[in-house]
Amino acid sequence: MPSIPRMLQPGNRGSGRTPADPRTPPVPAARAVVDCGVYVGGVRQQNSNDFRRALRQVRESGEGFVWLGLHHPDERQMNNVAEAFGLHPLMVEDAVHAHQRPKLELYDDTVFLVLRTISYVDHDSLEVANDIVETGEIMVLAGSDFVITVRHGDHTHLAGVRQRLEHMTDQLGLGPAAVVHAVADRVVDSYLAVVSEMESDVDEIEERVFSAKHNDVDIDVVYLFKREVLELQRALNPLAVPLARLSGNKSAVDAAPIHFETQVSSNGKEIRRHFRDVADHLTQTIDLVAEYDERLTTLLNAAATKVSIQQNTDMRKISSWAAIAAVPTAIAGIYGMNFDHMPETHWAYSYPVLLLIMACICTVLWRTLRRNHWL
Template sequence: MTIIDNAVYVNGSRFANPHSLEQTYEVMDSCGGMAWIGMFRPDAAEMKSLAAEFSLHELAVEDTIMAHQRPKLERYDDVLFTVLRPARYIDKDETVEFGELHIFTGKDFVVTIRHAETPGLASTRTRLEADPRLLAMGPEAVLYAIMDQVVDDYQPVVNGLENDIDEIEDQLFAGDPTVSRRIYQLSREVIQFQRAIHPLREMLERLKSGFVKYHVDVELQRYLRDVEDHVESVTARADSFRQLLQNALTVDGTLTTNRQNEASAAENQQMKKISSWAAILFAPSFVGSIYGMNFDHMPELHWAFGYPFALALMFSVGLAMYLIFKKKTWL
């Protein structure tokens, strides 16, 4: 059985703790309370039971069984189907882990289905149970409280990503060779985070548009507007992260190009030095090779000053080439 926590509430207080779905249905029929069924990866048989009891639409049931859904809010007659993508920042690995939460809300029931270990909804349930007046407002109060927790849990993620981006700025100018890969990894995480939070704006607008039609309590309306404010804040910061990472990637490309140019310039300078000395040493070798050809008619071979002349010529040519290369800053 994949039931994590299951309770029936009457007037905002926990009335019963059924151990199975069938007991939950019986208690609801007998006391007329609101059921909040929390489940973790239910199987097809359990979803079939829930669908039959609460008239859940087959498309929503299929989405829940298949999972891997984008954040969305869909209404099927009197049942609201909501998909959220909670997130948490893992300090040890400096990564963002995303979950998936499906919520069915009807006239007298809430079914929450998690497809990941996090987030646990125990704290949300405890907070609502501590305020019976709020919980007595029905399934809408539970839905808004869950959305509030999910959005509040985005704040540590935003702080963690911001810290990672600050570290990247330090790595950029320190010449860390791994910074490019880290920028791409962070960009991927920010994009996933944006995919989790951007649909919330439209979802909240749709909930607000039903305030009058579904007679939503004024206090719950204020509650939802507070969630909307937090979504706007988180969204704005996440969008700024995307731009910062794009700028960081541009700077990294520029710095990498500059370092490559500097390395190339240093290599060119070394090649100039090697070429210059090779040319300087070639001059005396050339003169020596001429007089080493052993021809019979070479006047300088029998000249008294031939040897000093050859040495002077070698030295003069070598010195002249040295001065030329020195002037051109090759040496």
Template sequence: MKFPPIHKAARLIKPRRPMVDLAHPARSPLGSSVVNCAVYARGRRQSGRCTAAEAVAEVRKLGGDAFVWIGLYQPQEAELAEIAEEFGLHPLTVMDAVEPSRRAKIDRYDEALVSVVKTVRYVEHSELTADSEVVDTGEIMTIAGKDFVITVRHGGHGSLGPLREELEHDPERLALGPVSVLHAVADRAVETYLQVCDDLQEDVDTVEESVFADHRGRSADAAQIHQLKRELLEFKRAVTPLLRPLQQLADDPPPLLPHPLRRYVRHTAGRLARVCEHVSGFDALTDSILQANLAQVSVAQNEDMRKITSWAAILAVPTMVCGVYGMNFDHMPELRWTYGYPLILGVIAVTCFFMHRGFRRNGWL
């Protein structure tokens, strides 16, 4: 089915990116956003390098289970529009491919299956600070049809080169068709999520130990805990929206999804569910850590206030006595007695001693 011209829909996308030289050799080996383009027949890559149009012509010539895999990296509107018209893609798919989506998803457009998978990279850091970046996210859109699969990557990580090589060493898997690439992309992303979870576990454990290492609760900064929670929230937004569509794909598979792949999709959904459980656990744990930190700070402040109050009460005794004798009346008790001055000092010292002792017994000092 052919949709209206794609370039008209693509022009509606806002904001526009500045035009760049599509033939610049630094963009990709093919001199454009097309990073790789290859034809596969019976799961094996056909020799030779070709353009997208040439690959489509060869696939239609071979027929059968042959398909073309086109890899794009941050394509321009004009480039994607040309490819989209060649395969008859829906205009909404083109709009999502040009600008990164905000949520992971899996959509069905007539004879095409479209998935948006968020890529996540753990950012190494020597110490967690109030402005540390813990996770960095990108995106891979995969459009799988009957005889084609198009991958569109956004972000500085998540290269599909190693995945393509891995699949090319497994012809039986590629022979299952374009949807096998869609599943491989999702499965590799979920595998990365699990690795990021392990790294995040170390950060959460470090913060937890820092909070409870000192009974006064001042070794951990609340701003650091809050920053870790923000990064965990970004990770959660990247991974959790994909779980429900992936489970629906396994429970209600479309005709494009071969039967042998359904079990693998279900396995990937199970691994993603485990990731979501870890993320939810991290979120709840950081909430508890933050609350414990704030509670410990509050307790420490109360201890300081009790100490200040205790010393203020002790110092009130000599202040009161000196205030009384500083009124300069003629008829003051023991005013003319030789030992009056030492006696008053002794009374002050004994009173302060017993007050200090009482406060220490009560835990105020």
């Protein structure tokens, strides 16, 4: 297996930059900065939106790392960040344009992790719901002395993650790898929360499809949830391989695992244990989503079958009433031809007799069809 450069050790960084359009006035990168801090030994040292000064402090002292949080940066802002941290141009392009598939890439000694975020959309009724889940995106760029989180979307808040880690100095003392784990753990836990909230909706759809009280099944609702489950699968399934690589699982993936190493030799092993826990949670969530997908497929087939049966029942009723109506129509048509040689037309009792015959035939047909459950 080819050797992979280890993350979180000083090394070469790409220095290429995406060229900026000179016609566009420069926009300060600080406008996209949500938070920026220097952490030494798991303790926050300062607050500053000047990430260049924070990075310079870390590299001059040789201790700690910079955690920079960005929200929806544009191309110029991301280029300024890339110039300071030495990021590869392809990482800048992905971080700006977003809409990426969950993935894990290694650029020299910098890890680039893409995560899709999912939030549950509250709704009063299934009939009026247009979306069940909304998606966003978080990108994590981590090196030996920095970690950058780039958020796209309204449901990608990481303030709670930073605050929680700042109270866990032992965990944060493991370095940038601990931040990568905390973000991945937050995102995967949100997957499990969303899937749990969707369970009641899937149960309600199942009850409505198989309920005898609901003859008119709204297949559009089933299709809506089927679409949302596919959206979940696009966010969850591709993430399994990156987490397997981060957890050091050699048997689960074809690509070489990524090892986290810091000054303390046991830290890499500890981080891999944490990532294995996140991978287990992801596997649990994927299994639940796969179960929902199977149930919705079954419900879709059942709903289609129920609609088809209802249509057949309606057609049988229409055909039965048409057959009953055909009897008086045929008799009236025969005697409405006004031929001269029709003996019954000159009989005084022909009219009531024909009415009685039509009534008897229609009654017999109605009883026969009803007995055969056509009416």
